[in-house]
Amino acid sequence: xxxxLQLFLGGLSRGSIYALIALGYTMVYGIIELINxxxxxxxxxxxFMGLIVAGVLTAMGWPTLSILVIALIIAVLYSAAxxxxxxxxxxKPLRGAPRLAxxxxxxxxxxxxxxxxxxxxxPDFLPFPRLIPDLEFMGPYxxxxxxxxxxxxxxxxxxxxxxxxFIKFTRMGKAMRATAQNRKMAMLVGVxxxxxISVTFMVGSGLAAVGGVLIASHIGQINFAIGFLAGIKAFxxxxxxxxxxxxxxxxxxxxxxWTESFAAGYISSDYEDVFAFCLLVLILIFRPxxxxxxxxxxxx
Amino acid sequence: xxxxxxxxxxxVAMAGLMAVGCGGEKKEEKKADAAANATAAAPAKKLVLGVxxxxxxxxxxxxxxxxxxxxxxxxxxxxxGGVNGMQVEVLAMDDQCKPxxxxxxxxxxxxxxxxxxxxxxxxGPTKAALPIYKDAKVxxxxxxATSTELTQVGNYPNFFRTISYDLIxxxxxxxxxxxxxxxxxxxxxxxKGDYGKGFxxxxxxxFADGKTVTVALFEGITTGGVDYSAVVQKIKASGADCVLYxxxxxxxxxxxxxxHKKGVKIHFISDDxxxxxxxxxxxxxxxEGAYATGPQVLADNEVFKKAAADHEKEFGSKPGAFFPQxxxxxxxxxxxxxxxxxxxxxxxxxxxxxxxxxxxVGKIKFDAKGDAEGASFSVYQVKNGKYELVK
Numbered sequence: 001x002x003x004x005l006q007l008f009l010g011g012l013s014r015g016s017i018y019a020l021i022a023l024g025y026t027m028v029y030g031i032i033e034l035i036n037x038x039x040x041x042x043x044x045x046x047x048f049m050g051l052i053v054a055g056v057l058t059a060m061g062w063p064t065l066s067i068l069v070i071a072l073i074i075a076v077l078y079s080a081a082x083x084x085x086x087x088x089x090x091x092k093p094l095r096g097a098p099r100l101a102x103x104x105x106x107x108x109x110x111x112x113x114x115x116x117x118x119x120x121x122x123p124d125f126l127p128f129p130r131l132i133p134d135l136e137f138m139g140p141y142x143x144x145x146x147x148x149x150x151x152x153x154x155x156x157x158x159x160x161x162x163x164x165x166f167i168k169f170t171r172m173g174k175a176m177r178a179t180a181q182n183r184k185m186a187m188l189v190g191v192x193x194x195x196x197i198s199v200t201f202m203v204g205s206g207l208a209a210v211g212g213v214l215i216a217s218h219i220g221q222i223n224f225a226i227g228f229l230a231g232i233k234a235f236x237x238x239x240x241x242x243x244x245x246x247x248x249x250x251x252x253x254x255x256x257x258w259t260e261s262f263a264a265g266y267i268s269s270d271y272e273d274v275f276a277f278c279l280l281v282l283i284l285i286f287r288p289x290x291x292x293x294x295x296x297x298x299x300x
Numbered sequence: 301x302x303x304x305x306x307x308x309x310x311x312v313a314m315a316g317l318m319a320v321g322c323g324g325e326k327k328e329e330k331k332a333d334a335a336a337n338a339t340a341a342a343p344a345k346k347l348v349l350g351v352x353x354x355x356x357x358x359x360x361x362x363x364x365x366x367x368x369x370x371x372x373x374x375x376x377x378x379x380x381g382g383v384n385g386m387q388v389e390v391l392a393m394d395d396q397c398k399p400x401x402x403x404x405x406x407x408x409x410x411x412x413x414x415x416x417x418x419x420x421x422x423x424g425p426t427k428a429a430l431p432i433y434k435d436a437k438v439x440x441x442x443x444x445a446t447s448t449e450l451t452q453v454g455n456y457p458n459f460f461r462t463i464s465y466d467l468i469x470x471x472x473x474x475x476x477x478x479x480x481x482x483x484x485x486x487x488x489x490x491x492k493g494d495y496g497k498g499f500x501x502x503x504x505x506x507f508a509d510g511k512t513v514t515v516a517l518f519e520g521i522t523t524g525g526v527d528y529s530a531v532v533q534k535i536k537a538s539g540a541d542c543v544l545y546x547x548x549x550x551x552x553x554x555x556x557x558x559x560h561k562k563g564v565k566i567h568f569i570s571d572d573x574x575x576x577x578x579x580x581x582x583x584x585x586x587x588e589g590a591y592a593t594g595p596q597v598l599a600d601n602e603v604f605k606k607a608a609a610d611h612e613k614e615f616g617s618k619p620g621a622f623f624p625q626x627x628x629x630x631x632x633x634x635x636x637x638x639x640x641x642x643x644x645x646x647x648x649x650x651x652x653x654x655x656x657x658x659x660x661v662g663k664i665k666f667d668a669k670g671d672a673e674g675a676s677f678s679v680y681q682v683k684n685g686k687y688e689l690v691k
Contacts, residue, residue: 003537010529017526125550127582146561219526220557221550221582229524257527264530270492270520272530 006144007265008258013149015257016156017218020211021234022241022249023159024204030244031180031200033099037106038086039208040231041113044224046079046209047128047216048117054129068131068217075209083205084198086113092194110228118224131217148218155214159207160250167246172199240280242293251291255279347386347637349374349630350409350438352419352429354397363421365620366443366629367392370418372610373630383638395420399428406432414438415643416633418626423447423495430456437645439652441633443625446572448498451670458645460652460670462628462661463595464677466495466571470502470546472677473569473593476691477542478510480679481567485516487540489531489555491547492520499546499571516540523551532558541566548573553583560586567591572677580685587682591690596661596678597624604660628659628672 021043028036053071062070090109094102132148167173178186179196187193215230216222233256241252256276263275283291351370354363367390374388382388391414393405402425409417410432417433417440420426426445433440434456441460442450448467450459477483486507490500497520507513516538521531532555535543543559543566545552552574559568568590575592583590597604607627611619633648635657640647656665664672680687 003533006533007530010527010533014527014529125578125582127584130584142561143563215526219554220584221553223550226524230526233526261530265534268519269522269531269534273522 003265007261009145009149010265011258011261012254013145013152013257014261015237015254016149016153016250017211017215017230017253018233018237018256019156019250019253020152020159020214021208021230022237022253023156023163023246024207024211025231025234026238026241026243026246026249027163027207028200028204029238030246031176032197033244034091034102035106035235035243036201036204037103037231038090038109038113039204040227040229040234041110041117042079042082042086042205042227043208043212043230044222044227045082045113045117046075046205046212047222047226048121048212049075049078049209050131050213050216051126051128051222054131058129064131064133067129068213071131072210072213075213076206079205079209079212080202083201083208086205087198087201092197110231114224114227121224123224125221125223128216128220128222130220132214148214152214152218155210156250156253159210160246163203163207163246166203172196176200236276236280239290240283242287242290245290245292245294248290248292255291345386346389347383347634347643348389348391348412348414349634350391350393350412350414350417350419352393352395352402352405352409352417353421353425353444355392355394356396359397359421362444362621363397365623366418366421366626368611368615368619369443369607369623369626370630372607372614373627373634375614376610377634383634384641388634393419395425395429397422397425399425402426402429403432405429409433410436410438415645416637416648417441418443418629418633420445421622423450426450426459430459434458439633439636439645439648441629443629444622447494448502454669457649457670460629460632460666460672462625462632462659462664462672462675463622464675465671466498467502469571469593469677470499470504471506472679473499473544473571473591474503474506474510474513476591476593476679477544477567477569478507478513480691481542481569483513483542483567485514485538485540486542486544487517487535487538488515488519488544488546489517489535490520490545491523491551493523493547495573496545496547496571500544503544503546521547521551521555523547525551525554528555528558529562531555532562532564535559535566536562536564543568545570545574547571549576549579549582553579553587556583556590557586569593569679575680575687577687580682580687588685590682592680592682592687593677594680594687595622595625596676597689601660601662603627603658607660624660625675628661628664631659632657632664632666 025039050071053074054067057067086109090105091102094105132151135147138147175191175196178191179193183193237253237256238249241248259279260272260276264272351367353366354360370390374390378387395402395405402420406429417438421444423445426442439458443462446466448465488500488504490496504515507515552570556568570592572594575594580587604624608619636648636651637643639651639655652666656663662674664674667673679691681690
């Protein structure tokens with residue numbers, strides 16, 4: 001039973017890591033139906049920015065928790081700027097083009113950003129400082145769940161709730177939903193569609209940066225390629241939960257995390273990816289739109 | 301008309317060569333002048349030593365010290381009058397540790413009629429390039445390609461190496477765990493790659509032969525993962541008192557960090573893919589006490605001391621990874637050519653098998669399969685943020 005609980009909690013923390021990255025993916029898809037393959041790279045750039053800020057502030061002797069907060073804020077702003085620019089350069093000129101064109105452009109952007117960071121920074125792995133302090137009351141439970149795990153789980157859930165509220169109850173959220181339903185119609189009733197899409201990208205990229213900083217400080221190392229694998233897993237989670245659905249991203253992440261954790265724990269970690277992707281195939285056979293995705297009839 | 305053109309081009313080319321020569325030391329300038337005067341004389345005979353490996357790219361830090369070592373050996377021999385009266389010239393070919401570039405490099409070296417090559421840096425590229433060298437009867441010696449099959453399968457009689465191989469490395473790690481750490485139950489984890497799995501399997505076999513240790517767990521993990529808590533819990537549940545990891549440092553540091561987070565504080569032994577300062581940097585305090593095997597370095601070896609001093613004088617820095625092995629490889633190849641009296645393939649190979657030579661890795665010759673006799677692995681431990689020799 002203890003073993004089961006350990007695996008369950010391990011899967012929970014792994015799943016919420018996937019969920020945190022998947023939220024940005026699914027939000028962009030939900031609004032403009034574009035799979036933003038550069039999302040993983042924005043996550044990586046956020047982590048690098050966090051590392052730079054943390055390095056400077058540590059040298060100045062700031063306390064850990066304030067470093068974490070400031071590193072998060074700066075990484076979010078920096079990544080949001082990146083998201084804004086990427087959208088303007090790589091996706092906006094292709095707005096009227098067939099859906100495949102921006103997809104290719106996204107893959108190109110992903111390769112460009114990876115190589116840019118590799119050349120500008122370093123191809124080596126860099127140590128990332130542990131910015132999330134170990135809370136004392138968690139001490140006896142560290143065997144099951146470390147403080148950083150708890151931190152990531154709480155962040156994923158609260159980001160999910162905040163995003164849902166944002167889209168349901170704010171003016172901008174309303175404009176986003178309108179754009180998602182019918183871009184042309186939204187334009188006709190006075191929604192500034194370009195602005196809405198820019199904001200979507202900035203929010204999505206900011207979320208990626210939150211994930212980047214928290215996850216890097218949980219794992220303790222980064223390099224230029226971390227965005228690729230994390231991006232693939234998060235994408236899987238988003239599809240599993242129903243791409244475009246915000247609670248779906250979290251559910252998908254958790255299901256993926258649990259599947260991997262139990263497969264590794266009870267069968268063999270040699271096969272954890274095999275089980276994870278078998279599950280994906282199974283779910284997509286029975287629910288093609290994902291767990292929480294809306295079944296929509298296609299316009300022909 | 302045509303022959304005139306040819307002469308003009310030749311003249312320009314010679315002028316270019318002289319300009320290059322002038323950039324060097326005074327002695328070379330004189331030589332260039334002499335060569336220019338004696339236009340009819342055949343060019344002085346040269347012995348070309350090919351050096352192929354990762355000279356750029358991700359792991360250039362593993363390949364460049366080899367090039368430096370070859371240059372130093374060539375310089376030293378040239379000062380003594382060369383090999384068989386020929387001056388040794390180093391010809392570098394970059395493969396970036398990529399198999400497809402390695403075959404290009406090999407083809408190029410073969411077309412330049414190079415008979416002896418130090419290289420390549422990585423096992424994969426070495427494996428890709430060897431058939432080309434074999435067909436052209438080129439003798440190849442690697443300072444760092446440790447894949448067991450390169451020599452042990454016996455496909456390449458033209459291949460030698462001055463480093464020991466993964467099978468021996470896994471055995472060294474396992475024997476250390478049995479005899480020095482006295483472990484009873486061990487969990488073996490690997491990264492599913494050729495190198496990591498090879499190390500893990502050879503350790504497993506050694507434990508099985510030793511009979512004092514039970515292997516409680518043998519599993520592969522996915523590289524680049526965000527979380528290894530499931531496998532850590534499994535290690536914990538298995539009751540092992542030692543973890544043996546085959547693979548590279550990024551995963552090793554994640555695993556050891558998570559182990560300590562979950563309160564699993566048992567011995568951690570790994571391979572020379574982890575015996576790198578980056579492991580200590582990324583794992584931080586968690587790296588403390590971890591063991592890793594690495595090529596044996598004889599710190600009190602006279603040849604090594606001299607070679608390291610020469611390196612500091614020539615390049616202004618301490619020698620890098622695999623430098624002693626590379627120095628030994630260049631020495632052994634050139635010595636074999638000297639003993640054989642020519643670059644004749646059969647004679648050079650015979651000389652490599654029979655002639656002992658004093659190198660930075662000890663006094664070596666090569667066994668029937670092409671491995672250096674006497675080269676082996678040592679065990680290191682992280683102490684106060686540095687790898688220190690244990691055994």
